[in-house]
Amino acid sequence: MSIQLTEIAAQRVKSFLEKENGLALRLGVRKTGCSGWAYEVSIAAELKNEDEIFEDKGVKIIVDRESLPFLNGSKIDFTASGLNRTFKFDNPNATDECGCGESFTIS
Secondary structure: OOOEEOHHHHHHHHHHHHHHOOOEEEEEEEEEOOOEEEEEEEEEOOOOOOEEEEEEOOEEEEEEOOOHHHHOOOEEEEEEEOOEEEEEEEOOOOOEEOOOOOEEEOO
16 A cells, blocks of 8 residues: 655645644545545644555655545645646546546546
8 A cells, every 4th residue: 555745745745734733644535526536635633543644755644544445556746837736646546537637436
């Protein structure tokens, strides 16, 4: 089981963690969107019993056990285009994505 960050994403997360006094990056999925699942990204202030902890490039990454099968093996980048700034997931489990990139399908 693994989750990886690009250097740019790791630096951005470290900046967020320092600013928000956060413990780790929290990743998850929720059922929604035109393709079925959407990514959730937030700063974790605490650990929960159902959390799995990873570390990459000096950043702690927390994923709840229910979301882990959907995210396992993902590589996360941070992109900026014009005024838009977002984390981009390269998810080997996703079989399709919606046109807006906000949700994905797993067959």
